Amino acid sequence: QIQLLQSGAEVKKPGASVKVSCKASAYTFTSYGINWVRQAPGQGLEWMGWISGYNGDTRYDQKFQDRVTLTADTSTTTAYMELRSLRSDDTAVYYCARGSASDYRSNFDPWGPGTLVTVSS
Amino acid sequence: EIVLTQSPGTLSLSPGESATLSCRASQSVSSSYLTWYQQKPGQAPRLLIYGASSRATDIPDRFSGSGSGTDFTLTISRLEPEDFAVYYCQQFGDSLTFGGGTKVEIK
Numbered sequence: 001q002i003q004l005l006q007s008g009a010e011v012k013k014p015g016a017s018v019k020v021s022c023k024a025s026a027y028t029f030t031s032y033g034i035n036w037v038r039q040a041p042g043q044g045l046e047w048m049g050w051i052s053g054y055n056g057d058t059r060y061d062q063k064f065q066d067r068v069t070l071t072a073d074t075s076t077t078t079a080y081m082e083l084r085s086l087r088s089d090d091t092a093v094y095y096c097a098r099g100s101a102s103d104y105r106s107n108f109d110p111w112g113p114g115t116l117v118t119v120s121s
Numbered sequence: 122e123i124v125l126t127q128s129p130g131t132l133s134l135s136p137g138e139s140a141t142l143s144c145r146a147s148q149s150v151s152s153s154y155l156t157w158y159q160q161k162p163g164q165a166p167r168l169l170i171y172g173a174s175s176r177a178t179d180i181p182d183r184f185s186g187s188g189s190g191t192d193f194t195l196t197i198s199r200l201e202p203e204d205f206a207v208y209y210c211q212q213f214g215d216s217l218t219f220g221g222g223t224k225v226e227i228k
Contacts, residue, residue, distance in 0.1 A: 045219040105213035111165035
């Protein structure tokens with residue numbers, strides 16, 4: 001069964017960084033990409049960016065371009081999302097979701113269970 | 122950026138009734154690039170409909186999608202208790218954006 005397993009909840013102070021992992025299993029990691037989507041409490045879905053599992057190409061939403069870095073380790077089939085200079089409004093559940101290997105524009109299936117990141121002083 | 126506007130914000134219905142959810146795009150979107158997701162409380166979203174009208178794996182046939190251009194519709198016939206959830210549309214014809222969601226709640 002295809003699965004994306006995410007790292008556990010984090011509590012960070014404003015100005016800090018957070019790195020969330022997403023381990024893929026039961027499919028060929030290099031044949032797909034990984035997207036990152038966040039959801040603030042009670043809010044909708046917000047796409048952050050994409051990384052190709054095939055060649056490491058990335059694409060970021062303009063809103064996050066200066067603060068987020070996506071990486072992928074094909075040897076461990078794990079993708080990472082690092083968000084820097086955290087603010088209170090970065091408090092959200094962060095999801096990884098499988099997408100296309102060649103283009104950030106695709107359906108997302110499946111999704112990881114999500115990682116709650118809380119930013120609080 | 123294409124803005125997707127979903128309506129209504131909340132739909133209050135009883136089990137057995139039908140639900141019609143709207144997703145309107147600020148610019149034309151190819152049907153191939155319009156997707157619907159379902160999200161239940163405390164869970165991650167799940168792919169429901171892709172290509173505007175194709176059901177994803179294991180999605181029951183009471184879910185159907187239709188539309189073209191700027192107007193797309195998700196229809197749920199004969200609501201089951203497990204269908205009460207939030208539904209999001211997504212487009213990836215021009216960059217990638219999500220609609221704000223429609224909550225289908227039990228009346």
